[in-house]
Amino acid sequence: MIRKHNFSAGPAAIPSEVLMRAQAELLDWNQKGLSIMEMSHRSKEFIAVAQKSEFDLRQLLNVPSNYKVLFLQGGATSQFGMIPLNLARADQATAYIETGMWSSKAIVEGKRYSQLEVIASAADSQYRSVPERSELKLGCDVAYLHYASNETVGGLCFDYVPQIGDVPVIADMSSDILSKEIDVSSFGMIYAGAQKNIGPAGLTVAIIREDLLGKAQDITPKMYNYKIHADAESMSNTPPTFAWYLSGLVFEWLLEQGGVAAIEQVNKRKAAKLYQAIDATGFYKNSIALNNRSIMNVPFNIHDAKLESIFLEQATAADLLNLKGHKAVGGMRASIYNAVAEESVDSLVSFMHDFERRHG
Numbered sequence: 001m002i003r004k005h006n007f008s009a010g011p012a013a014i015p016s017e018v019l020m021r022a023q024a025e026l027l028d029w030n031q032k033g034l035s036i037m038e039m040s041h042r043s044k045e046f047i048a049v050a051q052k053s054e055f056d057l058r059q060l061l062n063v064p065s066n067y068k069v070l071f072l073q074g075g076a077t078s079q080f081g082m083i084p085l086n087l088a089r090a091d092q093a094t095a096y097i098e099t100g101m102w103s104s105k106a107i108v109e110g111k112r113y114s115q116l117e118v119i120a121s122a123a124d125s126q127y128r129s130v131p132e133r134s135e136l137k138l139g140c141d142v143a144y145l146h147y148a149s150n151e152t153v154g155g156l157c158f159d160y161v162p163q164i165g166d167v168p169v170i171a172d173m174s175s176d177i178l179s180k181e182i183d184v185s186s187f188g189m190i191y192a193g194a195q196k197n198i199g200p201a202g203l204t205v206a207i208i209r210e211d212l213l214g215k216a217q218d219i220t221p222k223m224y225n226y227k228i229h230a231d232a233e234s235m236s237n238t239p240p241t242f243a244w245y246l247s248g249l250v251f252e253w254l255l256e257q258g259g260v261a262a263i264e265q266v267n268k269r270k271a272a273k274l275y276q277a278i279d280a281t282g283f284y285k286n287s288i289a290l291n292n293r294s295i296m297n298v299p300f301n302i303h304d305a306k307l308e309s310i311f312l313e314q315a316t317a318a319d320l321l322n323l324k325g326h327k328a329v330g331g332m333r334a335s336i337y338n339a340v341a342e343e344s345v346d347s348l349v350s351f352m353h354d355f356e357r358r359h360g
């Protein structure tokens with residue numbers, strides 16, 4: 001068996017150790033004679049798996065007790081609608097920061113259910129840096145402030161938590177949750193689709209402060225109502241049981257690695273190696289401001305754009321997979337989430353040096 005180097009932006013790499021454990025348990029989970037996938041979500045066995053998964057996630061992120069952790073479906077994209085529906089009135093103002101593709105999509109949905117104002121945009125810097133703290137100003141009272149902490153397509157990342165007074169901050173952390181230490185208490189809510197830095201697609205995690213629950217607009221569908229999910233421990237209807245279980249295995253794996261502080265050090269080292277290879281000569285380039293460069297998604301180009309398709313072809317032949325940039329921007333992108341081993345980054349860096357020698 002060969003596991004190739006997977007730099008996919010999402011669905012993305014999952015630790016081999018986790019996949020092997022799931023494989024070993026697949027047909028007969030815990031001597032029950034059936035797969036975890038085939039059990040009732042209301043069985044005491046599955047409830048124990050679900051609770052352990054939440055417990056471990058709470059431990060990894062140090063989630064305070066006045067926050068609910070929800071295990072939802074519908075992807076981060078559903079959250080774009082759920083957030084205004086649950087946290088604002090239709091006639092109430094909301095504030096958004098625009099930094100790239102994902103925050104823009106959140107804005108399109110947010111406008112449908114609230115009086116949305118884009119209070120700052122990275123467009124002013126051609127998406128090379130996030131808006132400065134000093135630019136963040138509100139014209140009126142708002143229900144919340146929304147931003148994307150890491151723009152998965154552009155590789156643009158906040159190096160601070162944007163806060164204005166005590167306005168609840170809502171962060172789309174789909175591509176950088178669990179990659180570095182955060183202080184959950186600075187947020188009203190954090191959410192993430194699982195398929196980037198948690199586990200398989202099909203699960204969406206939301207961590208929400210309790211006092212924000214119970215204010216949903218009347219039109220909110222039942223399955224879009226955070227309070228319903230919170231009151232039912234995310235089991236109001238059938239949750240994505242297998243994705244929840246597998247994400248739990250990833251949380252255990254992360255704890256074995258030493259938790260978020262330890263993986264953050266590895267992530268920073270991996271990213272530094274890659275950016276160093278990009279910056280070393282003029283052959284490759286990434287034009288994001290140094291302090292806003294993502295340590296999860298690293299987009300880059302080759303000075304001679306004609307070489308990019310050759311690069312991608314040869315990289316794939318060298319077992320370095322899924323390096324093609326998002327279709328909206330082209331070029332290359334290496335997503336180096338928690339589950340992408342440092343050796344994979346080392347292999348990519350040595351391929352980049354070699355390619356440069358041959359084509360520079």
Ligand SMILES: *Cc1c(COP(=O)(O)O)cnc(C)c1O
Nearest residue numbers: 075076077102152172174175193
């Ligand atoms: C991938 C992504 C999304 C969309 O996630 P889905 O689960 O496909 O809806 C939203 N925000 C960010 C930052 C992402 O990276």
